[in-house]
Amino acid sequence: MKKVDVIIVGAGMAGLTAAGRLEELGLTTVVLDKGRAPGGRMATRTIDSARFDHGAQHFSVRSPQFREQTAHWMRIGVVNEWFRAASLTVADRRIEARHIGAGGMRSIPEHLAASLRVETSTTIDRIDLAPAGVAAVATSGEVWNAAGVVLTPPVPQTQLLLGRGNVELSSSVEEMLDTVVYDPCLAVMAHLDTAAGLPDGHLTPRRGPIAWMADNQHKGISASPAVTIHSSPEYAIARLDADSATWVAEMTDAAQSHLAGSIIHATGHRWRYSRPVQTFDVGAVAAGPGVPVVLGGEVFAGARVEGAFLSGLAAADQLWGVL
Ligand SMILES: Cc1cc2nc3c(=O)[nH]c(=O)nc-3n(C[C@H](O)[C@H](O)[C@H](O)COP(=O)(O)OP(=O)(O)OC[C@H]3O[C@@H](n4cnc5c(N)ncnc54)[C@H](O)[C@@H]3O)c2cc1C
Structure with a gap:
């Protein structure tokens, strides 16, 4: 004891x-x-020379406490800013930094x-x-x-x-x-033969099975071309208990047309409790x-x-x- x-x-x-x-x-x-x-x-996986963030992708800062904490992490080199964009969840759609x-x-x-x-x-x-x-x-x-x-x-x-x-x-x-109630999310970690070529390093296709794609090389965390692909909640609900080979194949097929490089290998991860509704x-x-x-x-x-x-x-x- x-x-x-x-x-x-x-x-x-x-x-x-x-x-x-x-x-x-x-x-x-x-x-x-x-x-x-x-x-x-907040999960990161290294596979050979590729590194993938396959859970949370980045974070924004709105409260004074978290602002102070994030500023400290940035000073000591634990956190970097990745990009800036309008918030989708705040009414005034203010421009927010996305940290990683x-x-x-x-x-x-x-x-x-x-x-x-x-x-x-x-x-x-x-x-x-x-x-x-x-x-x-x-x-x-x-x-x-x-x-x-x-x-x-x-x-x-x-x-x-x-x-x-x-x-x-x-x-x-x-x-x-x-x-x-939580939405599930299916994540695919895709190795590419050459650079992904996503504009600004990320994309939200808004059609088909994919909700989000991110270039981990653009983020500065992967030595080789490595893209994280997240499903929409609706697709994840439909495929959650299916064999992972099925949804990894469907998601890589849907992702390929958005990428400059070709996907040469892909691994899946199921998030049963991705985010609360x-x-x-x-x-x-x-x-x-x-x-x-x-x-x-x-x-x-x-x-x-x-x-x-x-x-x-x-x-x-x-x-x-x-x-
Ligand atoms: C695919 C995905 C994308 C996301 N994207 C973003 C994003 O871009 N920006 C953003 O801000 N947020 C994002 N999020 C949400 C963000 O990751 C979460 O809100 C946050 O990390 C939750 O932290 P937590 O400590 O509350 O829970 P968790 O991180 O889930 O921690 C709970 C821990 O409890 C452990 N646990 C569970 N049961 C037991 C047990 N019986 N015994 C011991 N340990 C146990 C688990 O292993 C886990 O480590 C995303 C999440 C997912 C899954």
């Missing part, structure tokens, strides 16, 4: 931000993640994880309330004890691990979680009044990297208020 002040489940942007904040407040933390590396949906991790999107969570205790390849099976706080039980049988826990997986995964333990959600939180503007929620189990993640603060960051801060502050 291992003991810390706070357990954080999920080493994505929300969980790592929450851990950093709690450490600043003087608490000891451990961040547990089922993945092989930190980052969650200097070595790929994962390099940001990797930077955050470097100063924290993060245990990867650790799947949490359930959370229990224990006499002195909480216990997190891993599928390996390992148990961590703490005064409180922050849970940041996508909501259906949080519901699963809570459902196996003895934490009772208040009825309002339970109802809130039951309304959450709707989000709550609450920051984070406690399982119930006074219960040291706080739920965070982008669904509570905006379906973007910035939302995950803001939710991480809010989750840490909520738990601090309960402990």
Whole structure:
């Protein structure tokens, strides 16, 4: 059995931000993640000489807290600006900078994880309330004890691990979680024989199966021609449980006409919980009044990297208020 002040489940942007904040407040933390590396949906994969961001593609900055944090990352060389464009989600369509991790999107969570205790390849099976706080039980049988826990997986995964333990959600939180729906996304990582030739390094075809294409060489993260192709939500819903060979072939066929170079090899990745269809503007929620189990993640603060960051801060502050 291992003991810390706070357990954080999920080493994505929300969980790592929450851990950093709690450490600043003087608490000891451990961040547990089922993945092989930190980052969650801020994911980067290297295949031979090609490197692909296959989850989040870039991020914009709207809040003062995230602006300050991003400026710091830029000063120390963790984040670069990629391009500027009008926002599609803000009413005044203001021009916003799109930022990226200097070595790929994962390099940001990797930077955050470097100063924290993060245990990867650790799947949490359930959370229990224990006499002195909480216990997190891993599928390996390992148990961590703490005064409180922050849970940041996508909501259906949080519901699963809570459902196996003895934490009772208040009825309002339970109802809130039951309304959450995520769009899936199918991602294809395509190696090209020559440069991709996408104008400004990215494209939103808006027709057929493809929603987004990005040139990872143009981003400055890949030594060889490497394009990420993301499906539309509608196409992903239709093909989510199909054999990956089917949708990789369909998506590469549809992508080829937009590219200067020819696709010579392609690998697929399924994002079952890509982005929540709707989000709550609450920051984070406690399982119930006074219960040291706080739920965070982008669904509570905006379906973007910035939302995950803001939710991480809010989750840490909520738990601090309960402990
Ligand atoms: C294809 C795609 C494209 C996107 N594009 C953009 C974009 O361009 N710009 C933007 O701002 N945002 C984008 N996003 C959204 C952005 O990536 C997310 O909003 C953000 O990264 C979510 O962070 P999070 O910490 O809330 O969750 P996550 O990053 O999902 O972290 C949750 C973590 O919990 C872990 N976990 C789950 N269950 C367990 C368990 N039982 N035990 C242990 N660990 C567990 C997971 O492994 C994961 O690492 C995109 C997302 C996807 C998938």
